[in-house]
Amino acid sequence: MSGVSKRQILSIYKFLIREAEKFPNYNFRAYAVRRVKDAFHDNKGITDPKQIKKQYDFAMENLTMIRRQIIVGDLYRTDKLVIENVQ
Amino acid sequence: MFRLSKNIVPSLSKALLKRSNQDQSNSILVLLQGPRLLSDKAKPGKFAVQHEDFGRPLYFDAQATTPVDPRVLDAMLPYLVSYHGNPHSRTHAYGWESEAAVEKAREQVAELIGADPKEIIFTSGATESNNISVKGVARFYAPRKKHIVTTQIEHKCVLDSCRALEGEGFKITYLPVQENGIIDMKDLEKALTPETSLVSIMTVNNEIGVKQPIAEIGAMCKSKKVYFHTDAAQALGKIPINVNEMNIDLMSISGHKIYGPKGIGALYIRRRPRVRVEPIQSGGGQERGMRSGTVPTPLVVGLGAACDIAKREMAYDHAWMEKLSQRFLDKIYSKLSHVIRNGDPKQTYPGCINLSFAYVEGESLLMALKDIALSSGSACTSASLEPSYVLRAIGTDEDLAHSSIRFGLGRFTTLEEVDYTAEKTIKHVERLREMSPLWEMVQEGVDIKTIQWSQH
Numbered sequence: 001m002s003g004v005s006k007r008q009i010l011s012i013y014k015f016l017i018r019e020a021e022k023f024p025n026y027n028f029r030a031y032a033v034r035r036v037k038d039a040f041h042d043n044k045g046i047t048d049p050k051q052i053k054k055q056y057d058f059a060m061e062n063l064t065m066i067r068r069q070i071i072v073g074d075l076y077r078t079d080k081l082v083i084e085n086v087q
Numbered sequence: 088m089f090r091l092s093k094n095i096v097p098s099l100s101k102a103l104l105k106r107s108n109q110d111q112s113n114s115i116l117v118l119l120q121g122p123r124l125l126s127d128k129a130k131p132g133k134f135a136v137q138h139e140d141f142g143r144p145l146y147f148d149a150q151a152t153t154p155v156d157p158r159v160l161d162a163m164l165p166y167l168v169s170y171h172g173n174p175h176s177r178t179h180a181y182g183w184e185s186e187a188a189v190e191k192a193r194e195q196v197a198e199l200i201g202a203d204p205k206e207i208i209f210t211s212g213a214t215e216s217n218n219i220s221v222k223g224v225a226r227f228y229a230p231r232k233k234h235i236v237t238t239q240i241e242h243k244c245v246l247d248s249c250r251a252l253e254g255e256g257f258k259i260t261y262l263p264v265q266e267n268g269i270i271d272m273k274d275l276e277k278a279l280t281p282e283t284s285l286v287s288i289m290t291v292n293n294e295i296g297v298k299q300p301i302a303e304i305g306a307m308c309k310s311k312k313v314y315f316h317t318d319a320a321q322a323l324g325k326i327p328i329n330v331n332e333m334n335i336d337l338m339s340i341s342g343h344k345i346y347g348p349k350g351i352g353a354l355y356i357r358r359r360p361r362v363r364v365e366p367i368q369s370g371g372g373q374e375r376g377m378r379s380g381t382v383p384t385p386l387v388v389g390l391g392a393a394c395d396i397a398k399r400e401m402a403y404d405h406a407w408m409e410k411l412s413q414r415f416l417d418k419i420y421s422k423l424s425h426v427i428r429n430g431d432p433k434q435t436y437p438g439c440i441n442l443s444f445a446y447v448e449g450e451s452l453l454m455a456l457k458d459i460a461l462s463s464g465s466a467c468t469s470a471s472l473e474p475s476y477v478l479r480a481i482g483t484d485e486d487l488a489h490s491s492i493r494f495g496l497g498r499f500t501t502l503e504e505v506d507y508t509a510e511k512t513i514k515h516v517e518r519l520r521e522m523s524p525l526w527e528m529v530q531e532g533v534d535i536k537t538i539q540w541s542q543h
Contacts, residue, residue: 026501027499028499030499030501032157062158066157069157069160079143082507083503083504083507084142085142086507
């Protein structure tokens with residue numbers, strides 16, 4: 001049985017957050033960080049190893065997607081939003 | 088060219104130097120922000136619009152269109168970059184891989200609405216889907232039935248299709264709506280005749296966000312054996328829709344309202360019992376002959392991915408919308424009086440908030456809120472200053488219809504943006520009211536409606 005260890009989960013969580021914070025677009029960045037946090041929070045109670053593996057693979061898929069999309073977003077940067085300049 | 092700019096630069100810097108002599112303390116700032124300061128100094132006073140912030144405006148027009156979700160773009164890119172085959176090419180691998188992608192997307196769209204993939208037709212958008220539904224059904228069944236029922240608050244493309252059919256000799260009933268924007272089921276029942284071939288009523292209104300009782304309308308249409316078409320462009324992916332439970336026979340779907348690409352949409356058309364339509368476009372007979380033309384693989388893949396995400400994220404997104412809209416409304420209502428929400432506050436999609444700020448002219452408020460991308464109504468009619476026909480249909484007074492603004496929230500709207508927008512709206516409404524003589528009279532207790540305006 002090749003289960004997903006707690007360390008692996010923590011590590012992918014950190015990776016996802018770190019990558020999500022790199023989105024050049026303010027709205028995508030805010031959404032990605034919020035979505036990752038909420039998804040891990042909502043799935044905290046899962047104990048079934050099969051489910052955990054499924055969620056882990058989904059997180060992995062999203063991590064590679066985010067990395068690709070950060071590159072695309074970087075290619076076509078825009079000016080910052082009003083709200084980013086206020087903060 | 089060069090000489091021209093050579094002449095301009097010294098004269099400009101001379102003007103700036105003159106300014107910087109006046110207050111030498113911030114001469115660097117003046118040089119950087121010269122034009123901004125100049126325009127602000129030009130019209131001082133508390134009534135001037137002062138845009139202290141700079142940057143791109145915040146997007147608050149999710150009913151007009153939505154940004155493409157990065158996950159959708161990620162699904163589309165391979166079909167723009169690597170797999171360019173025509174999905175209708177049956178003789179080589181390029182065609183097969185594109186066809187497989189299109190069929191997968193068809194399944195994803197069908198999955199979201201509880202339909203069979205064979206019942207999904209890809210079109211260029213909800214406008215085309217509405218045209219095919221309304222004109223297609225009407226013309227196909229024209230020999231026996233020549234009556235169509237719709238509402239006064241439908242999208243322009245449905246109303247215009249009906250107008251075109253009127254020219255062809257069809258009879259159209261435009262149902263009125265109640266003050267909350269929802270149709271009266273008794274009106275609908277009365278409007279249905281044995282002559283009626285189609286009822287077309289939108290699920291969620293694009294301007295005021297009200298949800299029509301689709302399941303009840305579907306049941307009534309089924310019992311009277313009338314086809315039921317609904318324009319779900321604003322509803323799909325935001326509220327649960329099931330074509331079988333709601334007895335929907337035709338449904339229009341748009342890609343760019345659900346974080347998908349523009350230029351793609353779909354039409355759900357029931358197979359059992361079969362609904363027949365007369366195609367509008369002639370050609371190669373793609374999409375079961377109802378919509379000829381090569382299916383755009385990347386766009387279709389994008390629509391499929393958008394539907395897939397919408398299905399997964401619907402509950403999460405809806406909870407977020409409710410949180411944001413509640414926060415926004417609480418802020419507005421706590422600081423401003425005489426604010427009217429257009430449309431039913433309960434039977435509504437929370438991401439569409441249409442507010443009328445009494446004694447404020449809508450266009451001037453829009454101009455003042457230039458840091459926020461807003462609209463007074465639908466994008467199609469945003470160029471004209473006429474009050475929206477939707478607001479007129481729900482019985483909004485002319486002056487209130489002129490002062491309405493639609494706040495469209497979406498998946499990517501943040502709490503900070505909502506706070507910023509609410510704050511700015513409150514500030515500018517208060518400022519505009521302060522200079523309004525009408526507002527002054529209201530504060531003194533004069534009823535505006537009783538005033539006899541003298542004629543010149």
